[in-house]
Amino acid sequence: MSLIRWNPTRELAASPSELLSIQREMNRLFDTFARSDDEATGLSMWTPTVDIAERDDEYVVRMELPGVRKEDVRITIENNVLTIRGEKKQEQTVSDDAFRRVERSYGSFQRSFTLPVAVRADEIDAVAQDGVLTVQLPKAEEARPKQIEVKVK
Amino acid sequence: MLIRVAVPSLLDELINASERTIPTSPAVDVMENEIESVVVAELPGVAKEDIAVTFERNILTLSGERKAAQIPENTRVLLHEQRPRSFRRSLRVPHDVERTAISASLENGLLRIVLPKAETAKPRVVEVR
Numbered sequence: 001m002s003l004i005r006w007n008p009t010r011e012l013a014a015s016p017s018e019l020l021s022i023q024r025e026m027n028r029l030f031d032t033f034a035r036s037d038d039e040a041t042g043l044s045m046w047t048p049t050v051d052i053a054e055r056d057d058e059y060v061v062r063m064e065l066p067g068v069r070k071e072d073v074r075i076t077i078e079n080n081v082l083t084i085r086g087e088k089k090q091e092q093t094v095s096d097d098a099f100r101r102v103e104r105s106y107g108s109f110q111r112s113f114t115l116p117v118a119v120r121a122d123e124i125d126a127v128a129q130d131g132v133l134t135v136q137l138p139k140a141e142e143a144r145p146k147q148i149e150v151k152v153k
Numbered sequence: 154m155l156i157r158v159a160v161p162s163l164l165d166e167l168i169n170a171s172e173r174t175i176p177t178s179p180a181v182d183v184m185e186n187e188i189e190s191v192v193v194a195e196l197p198g199v200a201k202e203d204i205a206v207t208f209e210r211n212i213l214t215l216s217g218e219r220k221a222a223q224i225p226e227n228t229r230v231l232l233h234e235q236r237p238r239s240f241r242r243s244l245r246v247p248h249d250v251e252r253t254a255i256s257a258s259l260e261n262g263l264l265r266i267v268l269p270k271a272e273t274a275k276p277r278v279v280e281v282r
Binding site: 049050051052053054055056059060062064065066067068069097098099100101102103104105113128130131132 | 180181182183184185186190191193195196197198199200222224225227228229230231232233234235259261262263
């Protein structure tokens with residue numbers, strides 16, 4: 001199983017996007033309507049958070065995608081690797097709107113997960129509700145736990 | 154072996170305790186035009202009835218709780234990044250607001266609060282005679 005818990009601090013390796021997120025946090029500390037600068041840089045990478053649960057017959061993946069339209073999400077499965085990618089687009093606003101504050105991250109995202117056992121690719125189901133995407137992946141028949149009764153003679 | 158098991162779980166407990174008590178600060182966008190200000194906050198997975206929005210002395214406060222998802226029996230959690238926790242955010246609005254006309258809606262994990270400007274806060278054109 002190659003799933004590793006996402007640890008934000010581990011990624012603090014001085015990449016520009018991480019520095020930006022620190023700046024964003026600092027901006028939040030000073031809670032005024034002051035315009036934040038990170039929109040000007042155009043760098044807005046983000047990583048949606050994910051829960052993954054396993055049951056006897058399926059995997060359930062829940063990804064937080066607030067404000068992402070379902071037509072902007074693509075889910076693919078290849079060689080047991082589930083990939084969810086898409087884009088969070090900034091909504092159109094009236095031309096005289098002034099942005100006082102931009103903290104939400106926009107742009108494309110992508111996350112991939114290697115599933116431990118085969119799933120039935122043609123029966124994967126995905127539902128978007130309340131800004132949460134839920135993907136259900138039924139396990140292939142041969143991957144499900146089986147109970148075999150052995151008669152004792 | 155025992156220590157290797159006990160220490161991480163103790164750390165987990167400490168982290169969980171701090172996450173339960175310290176509210177998170179949801180990301181917000183704020184737009185302003187001549188007639189109103191609009192605040193958009195990201196609250197994925199939060200139910201409408203678990204959100205409170207208040208406005209007092211020009212401070213807009215949104216608070217509430219993201220409740221834990223129901224985990225059915227016979228479920229093993231493989232990855233857990235979405236922690237149930239409370240959230241709270243206050244913003245000072247830099248103009249007078251028509252308080253009775255404030256509205257809030259929740260859609261696709263976004264809470265949108267519209268704060269219409271009071272007459273006194275709207276730009277006024279003065280004609281030169």
